[in-house]
Amino acid sequence: MVNSTGATPDQLLPLSIPVFQVLISLSEGDLHGYGIIQDIRDRTGDEIALSTSTLYGAIKRMIRDGLIEQSDVRPAPELDDERRRYYRITPFGREVAACEARRIDRLAEMIRGREFQARTP
């Protein structure tokens, strides 16, 4: 699979932390900007907090790279706020996220059993 500029998923790796986190958040369903920040914070227990600028910077690049797109599907009207824009992960984005996950897995595999592996209390 390639995106509009002809890049394969592997060429986009490794992903930056914000980009990967946004992909994970959107893999569950469409979200708007604030929802993405919330989801990342909840999921990581506040460890990763994105500023709104960082988020929209990442979104801009992700749309350019074809990882996500603006979503037309809106949730039930009573839950929705007219102004909000929702984002959706593209099939290519899913592929890229999966590649990144595999890459991290391989990395983790490499250090398993080594001395510098993090001690868990």
Add this chain to the structure above:
Amino acid sequence: MFSAVAGAVLPRGFQREFGTAQQDAFADRYREVRRRGLGPTTRFWLLEVGGLAATAMREYREELRRRRRRPERRRRDWDPPQRKPEMLNTLRKDLLYAFRMIVKTPVVTIIAILSVALGVAANTTIFSIAHSWLLRPLPYPDADRMVMVYENNRNDPDPRDLASPANFFDWQEQTTSFDTWIASQFTSLSLTGIDRPQEMTVAVVTPNIFADLRADPMLGRTFAADEGGPEDAPVVVLSEATWRRQFGADPDIVNATIMLNGEAHTVVGVMPETFDFILGTVNLWIPFTFENQRDGRGSRYLNVTAWRRADVPFQRAQAELVALASRLEEEHPATNENWGVNVLTVREQFPSRMDIGLVMILGVVVGMALLIACANVASLLLAKTDARQKELAVRVALGAGRGRLVQQLLTESVVLAVIAGGLGTVLSIWGVGGLREALPAQIPRFYFPQLDGTVIAFSLGLSVLAGLTFGITPATQVLSADLRGALTDSTRSRTASKRKKRLRSAFVMAEFAMALTILIAAAVLTDMVNTTFHIDPGYDSSNLMTMEVRLPYYKYERTEEFTQFVDDLERELARLPGSQGAALTSQLPRTYSLPTSVFTVDGQPADRNEEPRAGWLSVSPDYLGTLDIALRAGRNITDADRAEAAAVVLVNQRLVDQFFADVDPLGRRITIQGTSREIVGVVRNVAQTRLAGFEPVGATVYFPMAQRLVRTIRLAIRTPGDPYQVVGPVQSAIWRVDPDQPISAVQTLDEFIEMQLAGPTFMTDLLHAVGLLALVLAAIGVYGVMAYTVSQQTNEIGIRMALGAKPRQVLSRVTRQGATLAGAGLLIGAPIAALITRAIVGLPVDIPGVEAGFGDFDVGPVLGVSLILAGVGLVACVLPARRATQIDPVTALREE
């Protein structure tokens, strides 16, 4: 406000596409963090500003790259581009050129660097506090789940009362929301068997403390889980500092025996310097289960720390404890009536709202100082760019794009700013060092600000931001300037456009507005500190030596032993050579706060809901005389007021004003601490507490020391000359009474007072420095702009004077221009300054018993500061104006 800044900083394309969405997300997040308190809000702002800066730089870089790519595509056939090396080359060229330009105009450079460096240093210093108090993660495992549990007597304004062992055990055993509990009791023990007996601050702790804080010792071991029962052999863990200071860092200290309060303790381990418990720094730890005090519900002396379970939210855990406390209140009315519970997160424990408020105010003020510096440098650079128009025009003519020129000018600004930032970081070593000195020693070392990586990164990041801020206006001027005109018009091309003039005027106005705000903040804070320093304290603190003895429990248990010690000591002190009076007291003046007790006036019905309280101290007969405190009525305490004699008390004027307004207090009785006492004398109000002068003097009673024994006794000795000469003799006198008695806190009363006021004093000094900086910067700004304006008008002035204008007329014309700017700035600044002053005056003061703020808003400083600023502005206008009048009209005309 944020969206305005974002709009200015982010590229337009980005704005069009995401502006509204980002604003909405920002607003939602902001509403959320606002609800969660100051800490999260501060973190949120830093995150957003940092993110904005990073994103802006990234977006611009992409934008530039995109723009550069377009023309290249057109050129491709004849000039195969080598993108990467070219880009690096450009940057290298820009940097080199920037350095050359910076060196070429040394005066501009030095002024710019100095002012920005000072601004950055002030900001870095304040940020270092914010960082260590609010942002840096706490060094405890699961700090977000950690809470402090206090009891809370509803009649007592201090909401942090210690807990009794029985209540502690009930909390631990009858709640389900918490998984770990630590109890600790702070006390002091005498370390003997070394050169001189020493007073040790000791935490008696439940043995699980080190395991639950996941703290490893640097030597030996910590406590076993079941250690610390009444039958166990006494063991102790030392702090690194104690190990180093008292035992010369003896590597074989483990298993050695030390004497504490006459009892042998085995040293089992030493904790590293990095271990620092939130409740304060101690010399050593002793394990104790408190099991044998299980039934003690009436006396409260435990600090309680707990971790709520990960699956229980804070509110639920808190609610469970509150419910339990009210159950215990019903079950044990004798000890628990009116006692509730108060659960604080570890972030609420420290710093207080007042501390945070002060830091925020300082933050705003230093931010403004930096903005002034930026405005100055911007107008300097603006003038410089004007002067360089020809050079720039030549470059355009030779094919440089305007974007390229903007980039070049911005590079120069940023290089300038980074140099200034480096210098600022170095200067902030002084600032942070001063802060560390000024913080009270009881605060855990963890909260002491440090110049660590984050702070330095902040400092440098701020410099870059400053560089972009002061660089952007002059740089973008290039875009609109008529450069081709500059090249072709061979005569005078430096005529400032209207737009530039307006910009410069705006800078000057803004500088005046901000300088006014800063100076007023400085003046108000100074005023507050001075109130405290210069009120008539009611005693004479000069030439007074003080020291402290704490009578250990193991030797002094019964009243006779205490009385004996006090009597012997008084007798020894009376014979002291070189003393003009020596007294004993339980509290020195300007102590942090006085202990208080409820009391009733005999014969007046007691109101259960509003029990009056009085601060108390226990003094020897010589106390008032030695400190030179005036007795207003009645008699002093005498040697005859012994334990077995009739119970008497002195009261201060405030107590009389409050409770005996219309009657003679002498001979009346009050019941306090269970005893009915006759009032025999009235003492004038004195500055007894640290913040006296800000806060009203409270009702106070003085017990004869023989009738109210205390364990911690402070000595005050009046000397004719240098107080330190009396230290040796006093120590010998104490050791003649008890050779094992440790002596601590040896200092003069003036030193003690100075130490108590070190925090506010340092803050004021810092603010003064920033205020002075702002004043100088604003003056330079006005002078620069006026001088420039006058030089632009040389020709015009020449014509006017040739046509017969008098120097006075020219002078007043030029001065009027400057005065208008300064006046407008002051008008704009006044409301901002008023807001800041209100914020300072309204700082919440969290001293027990004090509800009011710092006092009333005073219009004096505002007027004074405005006058000073106006004066400075005037001088800055008059100097260039005078020069203008001295120009020979002929020369002026020839300039053309």
